[in-house]
Structure formats: C-alpha cells, structure tokens
Amino acid sequence: MDVYFENPNPFSGVNSNIPPPLSSDFINLSDYLELDDDLVAANQDSNWSLSTETPESSDRAGSINDINVINQGFSDEIETSINNNNNNMIIKRKGRGINESTVEVSPRVTFRTRSQFEIMDDGYKWRKYGKKFVKNNSNPRNYYKCSGEGCGVKKRVERDREDTSYVLTSYDGVHNHESPCTSYYTPPAMSLVYSNEWQLQQQPSANSSSSS
DNA sequence: CGGGTTTGACCTGCGC
C-alpha cells in the first residue's frame, strides 16, 4: 500500500507529537506506509481543499489554485494559523480596499492500495453520493460522504488508470467526530507518516484487546 | 419504512 499526502504535511511541526498511523486487525499500516515523492510533487498544485465558505466561492470544494486566485486581491497580508478544534489551517487575508476574509482549508490524503476490492473498512460510515466516469479511465470514480452528523469529510475511490490492480482512495477533510470503530496503536508500530483524520488512542492496559 | 445506492441532470471551473 502506498500512502501519500497530496501536499507536504502542512501540520508537520504543529502536530509532530501525534503518533503515526495505527494498525488494524487486518493490515499493519506501518508496514506498508511510504511517501511517494513523485506523487507529492505532481500534486503540488492541488495541495489543499477548501472546506468552508469564502466571499468568492461559497460551499464548494477547491484547490490551492483557488486560494491563489482569491489571494490576488489580498497580496499584502496573509496570516495563517491552525484551528485547534479540527486541525484545519486558517488563512486570513487582508488587502487594500477589500474586506478582510478568512478561509479554512483541510488536508487531502490519498491511499494507493493493491486490492481486488474497492471499498475498505476504515472505521467510518460512508454514504455514496455520486459516481462518474472520468477521462482516460475506463473505471468509474465513486464519491462518498461521511455519514457522521455534521461531518463534511468526503472520500473518492477509483481504480488506478495505469494499474487497475491498485485502488486510489482520497480523503478530503477532517472528521469532527471519533470513528465508530476506535482503533489503538502500540508504540513499536510507529513509523513514517500520519493522517490528521485518524483518531488515535493509546492502547489500554494489558488484557483488553483492540476494539473493532 | 428507513437508510443506502443508482443515475441522469445540473452546476462550476477551465481552456480554447
């Protein structure tokens, strides 16, 4: 399994105390995780997705390109900060003669998994809301939303157009709730990268096992 | 009957 952030982790240094991905009952993620530098580089222009309203575009997803466009009128002052409630990045922009505005952006994480199944249980409950055949890919792309109340996290699932034995799963946003399936990690399993979406808890004492 | 899936229509951004 390959895992890569579509951006260099924007929160490195901010949440560096958060441990890396956890193990599940079926796959020890830490055994498979690796950063794909080519893909990170190839996706530098789509580092972020907008998750809240902006004066220029309300309630829609976008990319770093949108931010660049939006920022054109705000080139003088851009402040960034972290929303401690959900780990999103807050970008506050000011400009001459233009009202101050703020956008909040969330990280996008993509998993590349060799699997005959397109749907893998990640502990969250998803509702499918769309299916689309995209250009140059004979396999459909499926769109899912988290079923959690008020949770706007989205997931995109499609087969890799170059090698259909792989499934590409993209997560957009950060859950505002814990996984219905709480997982635990053990310190020796720590390794390379982590997602801000994962809700991690220290494994409880000896004779209690991982929940499912 | 409620919740999830399907699928065509619609919306929006982007390139020409």
Add this chain to the structure above:
DNA sequence: GCGCAGGTCAAACCCG
C-alpha cells in the same frame, strides 16, 4: 461564449 470535465444533487429505486 462555448464545450468539456469533474463534482454534486436529488428523485427513483433497492434492500433489510
């Protein structure tokens, strides 16, 4: 302005 592509909506449908 137009057409294309990607993303979303929502009514109809399915299933437990």
